[in-house]
Amino acid sequence: xxxxxxxxxxxxxxxxxxxxxxxxxxxxxxxxxxxxxxxxxxxxxxxxxxxxxxxxxxxxxxxxxxxxxxxxxxxxxxxxxxxxxxxxxxxxxxxxxxxxxxxxxxxxxxxxxxxxxxxxxxxxxxxxxxxxxxxxxxxxxxxxxxxxxxxxxxxxxxxxxxxxxxxxxxxxxxxxxxxxxxxxxxxxxxxxxxxxxxxxxxxxxxxxxxxxxxxxxxxxxxxxxxxxxxxxxxxxxxxxxxxxxxxxxxxxxxxxxxxxxxxxx
Amino acid sequence: xxxxxxxxxxxxxxxxxxxxxxxxxxxxxxxxxxxxxxxxxxxxxxxxxxxxxxxxxxxxxxxxxxxxxxxxxxxxxxxxxxxxxxxxxxxxxxxxxxxxxxxxxxxxxxxxxxxxxxxxxxxxxxxxxxxxxxxxxxxxxxxxxxxxxxxxxxxxxxxxxxxxxxxxxxxxxxxxxxxxxxxxxxxxxxxxxxxxxxxxxxxxxxxxxxxxxxxxxxxxxxxxxxxxxxxxxxxxxxxxxxxxxxxxxxxxxxxxxxxxxxxxxxxxxxx
Numbered sequence: 304x305x306x307x308x309x310x311x312x313x314x315x316x317x318x319x320x321x322x323x324x325x326x327x328x329x330x331x332x333x334x335x336x337x338x339x340x341x342x343x344x345x346x347x348x349x350x351x352x353x354x355x356x357x358x359x360x361x362x363x364x365x366x367x368x369x370x371x372x373x374x375x376x377x378x379x380x381x382x383x384x385x386x387x388x389x390x391x392x393x394x395x396x397x398x399x400x401x402x403x404x405x406x407x408x409x410x411x412x413x414x415x416x417x418x419x420x421x422x423x424x425x426x427x428x429x430x431x432x433x434x435x436x437x438x439x440x441x442x443x444x445x446x447x448x449x450x451x452x453x454x455x456x457x458x459x460x461x462x463x464x465x466x467x468x469x470x471x472x473x474x475x476x477x478x479x480x481x482x483x484x485x486x487x488x489x490x491x492x493x494x495x496x497x498x499x500x501x502x503x504x505x506x507x508x509x510x511x512x513x514x515x516x517x518x519x520x521x522x523x524x525x526x527x528x529x530x531x532x533x534x535x536x537x538x539x540x541x542x543x544x545x546x547x548x549x550x551x552x553x554x555x556x557x558x559x560x561x562x563x564x565x566x567x568x
Numbered sequence: 569x570x571x572x573x574x575x576x577x578x579x580x581x582x583x584x585x586x587x588x589x590x591x592x593x594x595x596x597x598x599x600x601x602x603x604x605x606x607x608x609x610x611x612x613x614x615x616x617x618x619x620x621x622x623x624x625x626x627x628x629x630x631x632x633x634x635x636x637x638x639x640x641x642x643x644x645x646x647x648x649x650x651x652x653x654x655x656x657x658x659x660x661x662x663x664x665x666x667x668x669x670x671x672x673x674x675x676x677x678x679x680x681x682x683x684x685x686x687x688x689x690x691x692x693x694x695x696x697x698x699x700x701x702x703x704x705x706x707x708x709x710x711x712x713x714x715x716x717x718x719x720x721x722x723x724x725x726x727x728x729x730x731x732x733x734x735x736x737x738x739x740x741x742x743x744x745x746x747x748x749x750x751x752x753x754x755x756x757x758x759x760x761x762x763x764x765x766x767x768x769x770x771x772x773x774x775x776x777x778x779x780x781x782x783x784x785x786x787x788x789x790x791x792x793x794x795x796x797x798x799x800x801x802x803x804x805x806x807x808x809x810x811x812x813x814x815x816x817x818x819x820x821x822x823x824x825x826x827x828x829x830x831x832x833x834x835x836x837x838x839x
Contacts, residue, residue, distance in 0.1 A: 398830070
């Protein structure tokens with residue numbers, strides 16, 4: 304029995320007009336990608352390679368013309384709660400408390416209050432924000448804000464969680480903690496994830512599969528499977544894990560190729 | 569021993585009072601009134617005409633209170649202010665919102681609004697008098713007109729300044745257009761709405777005073793105006809003090825708490 308992928312992208316090519324010059328920018332070239340249920344796919348590539356463009360297309364924030372993109376067999380034609388997005392930063396609403404932010408998606412779906420509050424508490428516990436329910440975002444650290452963002456996305460129970468460099472704006476120590484936490488959360492919720500990053504380490508640590516993008520126009524250069532069971536993915540054990548270090552070095556080599564060839568032009 | 573403690577605690581209280589915001593204000597006010605009284609009593613030659621003392625103003629207010637005119641003037645003015653101001657703000661918010669949301673609407677109406685914004689309430693006054701006579705309606709229309717623009721323009725710029733990220737995040741959570749307005753754009757525009765409300769109420773105050781003077785409707789503005797005609801300077805000062813005090817009370821008990829509960833609580837502004 305063949306399993307249908309949750310996210311299917313076929314022959315996707317994308318151009319967009321440059322904001323200032325108006326010239327057409329070739330962002331993505333012939334992307335083919337499947338993400339299966341309960342799979343964690345990390346896309347890594349040099350900056351400006353179109354990986355965020357791809358995520359915005361999947362999120363429905365950016366209309367596309369050439370190619371096919373479906374989630375659960377339905378064509379993507381706009382944003383929807385089936386594709387929750389965790390943005391890099393500054394995306395939780397300052398005028399909502401932690402619990403109001405996390406429950407926002409359910410509120411928009413007009414679920415009963417008791418049901419919202421039950422699920423909000425579940426996710427507050429999951430991301431370790433118990434005791435901060437009534438705080439406002441400006442009272443939280445950068446890491447805590449991202450926990451709220453992750454909980455908000457998960458609480459709406461999307462088919463796939465899209466993450467756009469979610470830990471790029473927090474300090475190195477917090478980032479490691481958040482990556483460990485994300486592993487635990489993904490394991491607990493069995494969520495399907497599409498994760499965009501420019502950090503090779505992060506991609507190798509989190510991804511079941513890492514997709515390496517070429518420089519613009521973004522093409523899929525290689526795909527690397529990283530067969531480490533999720534429960535074994537803990538940072539303190541990683542430096543001694545040859546599967547991780549090999550994959551990391553290989554991805555690093557591939558990404559470097561792209562960056563260097565860019566310099567030679 | 570006990571008395572020593574009392575002295576220490578009194579000094580402590582005094583120090584706390586003088587460093588406290590409200591304490592400082594009270595000290596400043598008392599100082600100003602003393603200075604005013606001093607100038608009036610010892611420096612100016614005919615204080616009753618040029619600068620009546622605080623006592624004279626209080627006496628004048630007691631006199632007018634006794635005759636019943638003060639309260640009726642005051643409530644007339646406040647009624648116009650509240651009604652005209654509220655209607656102006658209630659019209660201004662949705663129009664500012666519509667302009668902020670829709671490019672087409674903005675392109676059509678923005679230049680028109682910009683044009684009328686520069687034509688002050690006093691400048692349209694004569695036309696309104698021709699239409700509605702020297703009536704309460706005239707005064708009310710001028711107040712409404714004056715208070716409309718600050719709030720409308722501020723809501724417009726407030727809506728446009730809400731980060732696109734917030735809107736995108738709400739859309740990916742499944743928010744409809746109306747839900748985005750309610751949950752993202754309106755709260756996001758709150759700092760500007762607060763500024764606009766302040767300006768609108770301030771402008772409405774000016775309009776009500778000027779309007780009453782020009783239309784000759786009974787109220788604080790007219791009271792000030794007739795004070796000059798009757799050579800009753802204390803009455804003019806009384807009117808001024810009442811306008812100022814009302815604004816401070818309105819600001820302190822209505823606008824400030826509103827801001828404290830919203831934009832300050834949300835960390836959108838620092839105090």
